[in-house]
């Protein structure tokens with residue numbers, strides 16, 4: 041009897057339409073009204089095109105056909121991120137969505153590699169990653185369906201056109217009954233007794249009433265912050281980049297099956313290849329570089345012809361103190377923002393929606409549910425924050441005040457503990473709410489040259505000769521399998537080639 045029957049989403053960017061699609065599916069066959077209000081005058085942020093693997097499950101759980109979605113969003117596949125100039129100028133490493141090698145005798149693989157290397161071998165962890173071998177050759181294959189095997193134990197994500205993704209989910213949601221209103225919210229009306237949101241007033245005078253409000257209004261947080269004063273936790277003492285400039289260009293050559301992240305003197309540049317174009321951007325610390333210089337630097341480092349005007353963004357790295365406050369739930373940029381170094385924003389939308397659905401309230405808005413969702417989300421964001429800080433903290437670069445500041449800055453205690461434990465014994469911590477698996481942390485430690493002082497003693501028991509022989513076989517089988525795989529472009533052409541936008545118009 042106390043069920044929520046009237047939900048209002050404000051904002052029609054990626055967050056708004058992901059929420060609408062998920063809630064429409066959640067309420068399918070049950071009585072509830074879901075209304076999405078967005079302002080075409082204000083528009084969306086229009087970036088956010090690199091994802092991490094959870095997006096594949098998100099779409100699958102909605103019942104969306106993968107091939108249809110890839111074609112509709114001009115998507116390409118993403119096996120991970122290639123980091124250039126990060127550990128040192130000229131250095132390159134790859135972060136795959138995958139484990140390395142295979143656990144043996146219940147001991148993680150990297151312990152064997154470190155143990156053998158202390159015995160004089162020069163084994164390279166990256167030789168035991170199938171997706172890294174594919175990426176090096178510009179190839180793509182979906183994971184083999186028969187785990188456990190290094191050929192099966194990896195995931196992939198997409199690069200997609202963010203506006204086309206939102207448009208796809210809009211059609212999907214409206215088919216499931218979501219009501220859409222193009223209008224600008226001018227006032228948020230609160231109940232004077234309990235401070236809950238009662239209704240929204242649009243510029244044209246319409247009043248939209250609701251029981252539960254989802255704030256997807258972007259950085260401003262119109263409901264969660266401007267109306268409810270929830271508060272924001274600023275993390276700029278740890279993450280120094282606070283500005284970005286983005287531009288699209290024509291694609292030159294074949295799309296890579298990975299995002300490129302190229303470190304520069306005061307930040308880093310991204311290249312995100314789609315089927316029909318390249319997304320480019322530069323994230324930087326505004327205290328070290330002006331907007332004009334940043335734009336020039338970006339434009340000077342683009343391969344194809346530029347096809348739109350550069351767009352500038354400013355942000356405060358951090359998070360909303362609580363994403364759920366009273367009868368308002370914030371998603372996307374309204375809930376906080378960490379720079380897109382590991383493409384975590386869309387993933388955070390998705391995991392926040394999953395938590396919301398698990399603890400979906402009734403009209404009593406039980407405080408325990410709210411507190412648990414906030415606890416889980418806050419902890420997830422802290423782990424991502426720590427993972428991002430690691431990229432800067434461990435770099436050897438000392439060629440600019442920006443990099444010196446990154447190296448010398450203090451780090452959160454949670455990260456000190458994680459890093460210290462790995463340095464001492466090679467142990468990789470996995471928390472309840474980690475977006476990145478231990479293998480991702482291992483990638484960073486390995487790429488930045490952190491070698492543990494000791495390893496799991498069980499890895500030292502087997503005969504080194506036998507281990508080396510087994511590892512050689514594993515490496516050969518990975519390389520052999522990679523040599524059979526077709527190129528990323530050939531995979532797209534064969535399975536999911538999109539119609540170029542001009543032809544489809």
Ligand code: FAD
Nearest residue numbers: 051052053054055079085088090225258372373380385386
């Ligand atoms: P927006 O896209 O800003 O949408 C806000 C919506 O609210 C719009 O529809 C707007 O019209 C509406 N609105 C606002 N005010 C009102 C009002 N008063 N009345 C009615 N409607 C209103 N994420 C990734 O996962 N991967 C990436 O590679 C990535 N790269 C990024 C690069 C940059 C430079 C930035 C800034 C972000 C990046 N992100 C990335 C984050 C990603 O873009 C966002 O998480 C995602 O687009 C969701 O945005 P949103 O829907 O929260 O907000």
